[in-house]
Amino acid sequence: MHLDVQDLRNFYYRSALGRAAQFSLRSRMLELWPEAKGQTVVGFGFAAPLLRPYLADARRVMTLMPGPQGVMPWPAGMANTSVLTEETLWPIETGHVDKLVLMHGLETSDRQGDLLEECWRVLGPGGRALFIVPNRAGLWARRDITPFGYGRPYSPGQLETQLRKHQFLPERQLGALYQMPSPKRVWMRSGKLFEKVGRHVPTMMAGGAVMVEVTKLVYPPKGKVERRAARRSIRVLEGVGSPIVKPV
Numbered sequence: 001m002h003l004d005v006q007d008l009r010n011f012y013y014r015s016a017l018g019r020a021a022q023f024s025l026r027s028r029m030l031e032l033w034p035e036a037k038g039q040t041v042v043g044f045g046f047a048a049p050l051l052r053p054y055l056a057d058a059r060r061v062m063t064l065m066p067g068p069q070g071v072m073p074w075p076a077g078m079a080n081t082s083v084l085t086e087e088t089l090w091p092i093e094t095g096h097v098d099k100l101v102l103m104h105g106l107e108t109s110d111r112q113g114d115l116l117e118e119c120w121r122v123l124g125p126g127g128r129a130l131f132i133v134p135n136r137a138g139l140w141a142r143r144d145i146t147p148f149g150y151g152r153p154y155s156p157g158q159l160e161t162q163l164r165k166h167q168f169l170p171e172r173q174l175g176a177l178y179q180m181p182s183p184k185r186v187w188m189r190s191g192k193l194f195e196k197v198g199r200h201v202p203t204m205m206a207g208g209a210v211m212v213e214v215t216k217l218v219y220p221p222k223g224k225v226e227r228r229a230a231r232r233s234i235r236v237l238e239g240v241g242s243p244i245v246k247p248v
Contacts, residue, residue: 002108003147005070008046011147017183021146022049024195025209028176029101029130032213039098042122044090045105046147047132048074048082054099064090066105088114092122100129107133107151116166123216129168131212132176133159140181140208148177148208156210168214175199175207 011018029050037057043050044064052075054061063082065071071084085091088111100123109115123129134141136153143149154162160170178195180187 001110001150002066002069003046003104003150005046005065005072008069008104008147009072012046012049015183016188017146017181020179020188021177024176024179025103025132025211026050026053028174028211032130032172032174032211033099033128036099040096040124041099041101042092042097043101043103044119045069045103045108047101047103047105048072050101050103062092064092066109069104069108087111088118090118090122094121095124097122097124098127100127101132102129103132104147104151106131107153112162113166116163116168120167120216125216125218127216128171129214129216131159131163131214133210135175135177135207135210138177138208140177143181145183146181148181154210156212159210159212163212163214167217169217170212170214172213174211174213175209176211177208181208 012022013019026049030053035057036054038059039054040060040062041051041054041058042062042064044066046065046069048063051061051063055075055078061081063074064085065082066087067084068087071082073080074082083091087109100119102119106112106115119129134148134151134153136155136158138148138153140146140148141153156173160173163170178197178199179192182188
């Protein structure tokens with residue numbers, strides 16, 4: 001079940017906790033992808049809060065928003081790049097995306113396998129995708145006051161296993177959202193400290209979000225391919241003798 005676009009917009013752009021979450025996720029993403037000069041960058045779900053740094057240098061930036069969620073114009077004050085689309089039928093040619101970001105898209109999808117196949121289709125040779133999902137071991141997945149409290153949360157291992165099944169190769173793993181998922185002033189004041197300390201934790205158990213960067217696998221079938229002669233098809237009425245005409 002996808003969240004409504006109005007609820008997502010209100011969280012990320014109109015609440016202090018949402019703006020802090022946006023900063024945490026975006027800064028972690030920029031550690032992986034500091035620039036996208038001359039590239040095509042696409043976000044699916046509600047990835048718009050993370051993509052603004054690429055608007056200046058990227059060849060094209062698009063934000064795809066699924067029909068059940070709804071769409072909003074983005075970016076503010078500039079030409080719109082948002083598109084309302086079918087969840088598993090994107091208006092993008094095969095192999096034309098250099099960077100793909102999914103946030104609030106995979107965990108809320110009812111057709112996750114088909115969605116991952118569409119991600120694989122649009123990603124170009126050498127392209128990279130970043131999947132951001134709620135961490136099932138984190139506190140953010142246990143509270144529904146944020147978008148990370150909805151849908152299916154993942155452990156890092158579960159997410160990597162699912163991605164491998166759809167011909168993606170996990171390259172790097174990061175955690176984000178280490179601060180408490182609470183708008184209370186005491187927790188908001190200590191948010192930056194939690195984020196700073198959390199990035200040095202050896203595991204991502206404390207993070208509210210799991211971020212996995214992947215590349216697209218393209219390879220022939222494994223093993224020895226055995227060729228067999230095709231069987232001769234049987235035509236209708238083949239083998240039936242000539243009709244016998246009896247004298248009247």
